[in-house]
Amino acid sequence: MTLTIQGLAKVDRTASDRELEQIVREHAGRLATALVRITGDFAMAEDLVQDAVLAALQRWPIEGVPDRPDAWLFTVARNRGLDALRRESNYRTKLAQLQWPVQPASDDRLRLIFTCCHPALSRPAQIALTLRVVCGLTTAQIARAFLVTETTVAQRITRAKRKITEAGVPYRVPDPNELSARLREVLSVIYLLLNEGYLSTAERGQSRDLVDDAEWLAAPRPDANRA
Amino acid sequence: MKYVLLFVETEQFEKDLEAKSQADRDRAFELVYKWMADHADKIRGGSKLQLASTATTVRLDAGSEPVITDGPFVEGKEVVSGYTEVDVDDLDQVLSMVSTWPGCPIVEIRPVQS
Numbered sequence: 467m468t469l470t471i472q473g474l475a476k477v478d479r480t481a482s483d484r485e486l487e488q489i490v491r492e493h494a495g496r497l498a499t500a501l502v503r504i505t506g507d508f509a510m511a512e513d514l515v516q517d518a519v520l521a522a523l524q525r526w527p528i529e530g531v532p533d534r535p536d537a538w539l540f541t542v543a544r545n546r547g548l549d550a551l552r553r554e555s556n557y558r559t560k561l562a563q564l565q566w567p568v569q570p571a572s573d574d575r576l577r578l579i580f581t582c583c584h585p586a587l588s589r590p591a592q593i594a595l596t597l598r599v600v601c602g603l604t605t606a607q608i609a610r611a612f613l614v615t616e617t618t619v620a621q622r623i624t625r626a627k628r629k630i631t632e633a634g635v636p637y638r639v640p641d642p643n644e645l646s647a648r649l650r651e652v653l654s655v656i657y658l659l660l661n662e663g664y665l666s667t668a669e670r671g672q673s674r675d676l677v678d679d680a681e682w683l684a685a686p687r688p689d690a691n692r693a
Numbered sequence: 694m695k696y697v698l699l700f701v702e703t704e705q706f707e708k709d710l711e712a713k714s715q716a717d718r719d720r721a722f723e724l725v726y727k728w729m730a731d732h733a734d735k736i737r738g739g740s741k742l743q744l745a746s747t748a749t750t751v752r753l754d755a756g757s758e759p760v761i762t763d764g765p766f767v768e769g770k771e772v773v774s775g776y777t778e779v780d781v782d783d784l785d786q787v788l789s790m791v792s793t794w795p796g797c798p799i800v801e802i803r804p805v806q807s
Contacts, residue, residue: 584784634783
């Protein structure tokens with residue numbers, strides 16, 4: 467690489483990184499949701515999103531930010547996911563479902579929130595998992611917001627994801643008869659997020675993120691009734 | 694997915710059951726049998742166990758020889774009193790089953806390693 471290109475890449479990096487950060491915040495949840503639905507595997511879906519973000523970090527500063535960055539991220543994640551799916555016997559049917567945007571998106575996110583806030587998971591795990599998978603915050607951001615070490619957050623998330631897989635925690639919106647109890651669980655998590663963001667001693671930008679995420683999660687969803 | 698339900702009794706539960714009249718006790722058992730019958734399609738066996746006082750524990754990590762002791766492996770107010778294996782779609786199905794369990798006050802749900 468020549469000096470010029472290095473210099474150029476450096477200048478562009480800040481701009482494209484900022485854009486990427488915003489896109490990840492806006493779309494990470496939906497991307498993970500779409501991939502969870504297809505792969506049925508939390509850890510894998512998250513890894514795929516991370517792979518795609520990593521690819522964006524490397525390529526956007528040089529190639530420029532694509533016209534539809536969310537679709538770009540999804541395509542990269544999907545392509546990497548295909549390798550894994552190919553190993554599964556039913557990959558052809560799943561392959562047919564792979565498209566972006568995935569419909570209906572908000573129903574899926576709702577399902578994801580209910581899975582992350584399942585009462586079979588501890589409260590700290592529910593919060594960490596929601597922030598990570600639904601809101602797309604990094605382990606470091608979550609650790610800063612809740613004044614615990616990154617290792618602690620990473621362990622909580624890993625353990626929670628393993629429990630979801632191994633204990634058979636379903637990926638669905640609860641039936642109407644169990645909805646009220648489960649909804650309380652979800653609302654508690656959202657309330658804690660808002661509170662933490664509002665009162666947090668963590669850096670201001672981070673607190674703002676938490677408040678935004680809590681508001682976004684709590685916002686009325688017109689199509690939620692169909693879920 | 695398969696899960697084992699470990700039914701756990703407490704001292705209080707045992708006392709309450711003893712304090713009941715025979716008719717009330719029979720009724721309590723009937724509720725349990727009815728629950729078992731209602732979920733018969735998901736239940737893959739299991740048993741009610743004899744009292745924890747009949748347990749014998751063998752420790753193999755206490756030296757060169759196995760150590761045999763009287764009683765359950767943890768002495769406590771809460772003891773496993775029975776188990777059932779169930780075959781269902783996911784954890785929520787077990788949870789909804791267990792939420793109407795009319796017997797002992799604690800149930801531990803453990804997924805079976807496949």
